[in-house]
Structures are given as structure tokens and as C-alpha cells.
Amino acid sequence: MEKSNAKIGDFKLVARTARGRLKNISKKPTSLSVNRVIAAFGGKSAPVKAGNVKDPITLLAIREALVDRLRSTGGRPSLTGDSLRQRVQISAKDWKKITTIASHFEVGRHKPSPAQVASILIHFALEHASPSAIDQLMHTDIENQDTSKAERQRTSARD
Amino acid sequence: MAAQTKEIDIVAAFGGTGDYGQRFSVYIPNKDQAGEPVAQKEWIDSALRLLSEIGGGATAMPPVTGAWLNPKTDKLIIEEPVVVYTYVKPDVFVERLGELAAFVKRMGRETNQGSIGLEFDGEFFTVEDFSN
Numbered sequence: 125m126e127k128s129n130a131k132i133g134d135f136k137l138v139a140r141t142a143r144g145r146l147k148n149i150s151k152k153p154t155s156l157s158v159n160r161v162i163a164a165f166g167g168k169s170a171p172v173k174a175g176n177v178k179d180p181i182t183l184l185a186i187r188e189a190l191v192d193r194l195r196s197t198g199g200r201p202s203l204t205g206d207s208l209r210q211r212v213q214i215s216a217k218d219w220k221k222i223t224t225i226a227s228h229f230e231v232g233r234h235k236p237s238p239a240q241v242a243s244i245l246i247h248f249a250l251e252h253a254s255p256s257a258i259d260q261l262m263h264t265d266i267e268n269q270d271t272s273k274a275e276r277q278r279t280s281a282r283d
Numbered sequence: 284m285a286a287q288t289k290e291i292d293i294v295a296a297f298g299g300t301g302d303y304g305q306r307f308s309v310y311i312p313n314k315d316q317a318g319e320p321v322a323q324k325e326w327i328d329s330a331l332r333l334l335s336e337i338g339g340g341a342t343a344m345p346p347v348t349g350a351w352l353n354p355k356t357d358k359l360i361i362e363e364p365v366v367v368y369t370y371v372k373p374d375v376f377v378e379r380l381g382e383l384a385a386f387v388k389r390m391g392r393e394t395n396q397g398s399i400g401l402e403f404d405g406e407f408f409t410v411e412d413f414s415n
Binding site: 145146147148149150151152153154155156158161162164165166167168169170 | 290403
């Protein structure tokens with residue numbers, strides 16, 4: 125068992141980049157809505173974006189996100205963006221996985237912390253849950269609850 | 284030390300024009316849904332022509348190996364599609380969207396496809412209904 129862990133630890137994704145240091149401010153034409161274009165063709169959207177790098181939950185995708193978001197202001201690099209520090213309970217098993225994933229990365233000379241990797245993973249998961257999908261799920265759930273409540277009431281009335 | 288972010292106008296630096304918007308790509312098949320060869324070259328030429336009119340120019344990538352699982356026969360079709368793409372000029376693209384959709388549907392019908400692959404702004408989608 126230890127041997128296989130050691131094997132997993134043999135590789136590391138190391139990113140040394142100056143990406144993000146230059147910001148292109150060239151004017152671009154207004155973006156067209158992807159959904160409108162797909163509708164114009166009567167097309168069916170695929171569940172993932174084209175290209176592996178954007179495909180969520182690959183080490184490459186996590187590294188890309190870390191490279192984009194980790195910035196140093198002198199000390200240990202932190203994640204950029206409008207992040208809020210929250211306390212989240214995570215199972216020991218999940219934390220072990222996250223720690224293992226984090227151990228495979230280096231961004232510049234820094235190793236991202238497991239908490240920073242966890243933040244990226246949560247972002248990936250939520251990116252694929254649109255507000256409308258959540259809304260729809262909530263309604264389906266409420267409808268299901270109502271149906272089972274009515275069913276229970278009917279059963280107890282019969283009894 | 285904090286890394287400073289520098290702002291540059293890359294298009295202006297090259298004296299270029301920034302009229303180009305999102306990338307639009309069409310996958311041109313070389314086999315039909317039964318695995319029989321189709322006249323890929325003429326469709327590549329037509330796509331290059333049409334996309335050049337929409338984006339001012341177009342690029343055909345070298346053939347790549349792809350696979351499509353025919354849901355009706357469960358047969359795996361291994362093919363070498365050619366991806367033709369352009370960075371669209373938004374106004375022209377919107378104006379000619381109907382013509383582009385008609386081209387894709389005609390290609391689907393005339394080359395007996397089960398589905399045609401397309402990409403817009405990194406989003407992959409398929410067209411399976413080739414009726415006008």
C-alpha cells in the first residue's frame with residue numbers, strides 16, 4: 125500500500141509562469157451568446173467544453189486554475205478573487221484525497237496548500253451547477269416532498 | 284515582492300485590427316454513418332470559402348483521428364475529420380448564420396451523417412437534424 129502511494133508521489137505538475145502579469149486591453153467586438161448560436165443550428169450542446177484543459181477534475185485543469193489565481197504579495201501566495209474565508213467541515217477521507225492532490229503541484233517556487241486546492245475543486249463543482257439547474261432541482265425536490273406528504277396522509281387516513 | 288500586472292494593447296502594438304470575435308469551427312467528415320468514404324475535399328473547400336467570407340479568412344487543420352458511435356447500429360465509425368475554423372466578425376456572422384446552418388445541414392444530408400460536430404467559443408455542440 126505504501127509502495128503504491130510512493131509511486132503516486134513520483135510525479136509532480138510544476139508550473140513556472142508569468143501568465144497573468146500582462147493584461148491585454150485591446151478592444152474586442154461584443155461577444156455573441158453561445159446558446160443563441162447553438163439554437164440557430166438546432167444543435168445539441170455537449171456537457172463539457174472542448175479541450176481537455178477545461179475539462180473539470182483533471183490535474184491539468186486544477187493546475188491551470190492555480191496558475192491563474194495564485195498570487196504572491198511577498199509571503200505565501202494566496203488565491204485572488206473575491207474570496208471569503210469560511211469554515212467548512214470535510215471528512216478525513218476527502219481531506220486525505222485533497223492533500224494528495226495538493227502534493228502534486230508546484231506553482232512557481234510555491235506549493236499550494238490543500239485548502240487552496242479544495243477551493244478550486246469547490247469552484248469546479250459549482251461551475252457546472254447553474255442557478256437555473258439548482259432552482260429546478262429545488263422545485264423538483266419540493267414537489268417530491270409534497271407528493272410523499274400527501275401519500276403519507278392518504279395512507280394514515282386509510283389506516 | 285508583489286508581481287505587478289502590466290496593461291498592454293497588443294493589437295495596437297502590432298498596428299492590427301481587432302474586429303475578430305469568437306472562434307467558430309466545423310468538423311468536416313470523411314466517412315458517412317455507415318463508415319463509407321465521402322467526398323471530404325469539396326466540403327472542406329466550401330467551408331473554407333464560406334468561413335472566409337464570414338471571418339475574412341479561415342484555417343483547415345490537418346486530419347485528426349476521431350470516432351463516432353452510431354446509436355442505431357452500435358457500430359464505431361473511426362474517421363479522419365478535418366476541422367475548419369475562423370474567428371468571426373460578429374456582424375457578418377449573425378447576418379449569415381442562417382446560410383451557415385443551411386450549409387451544415389446540407390453537408391449532413393448529402394454525406395449521410397448521423398451528426399455534425401461544431402464549436403463556438405470553445406463550446407462543442409452537434410447538429411443531428413438536417414431537415415431545413
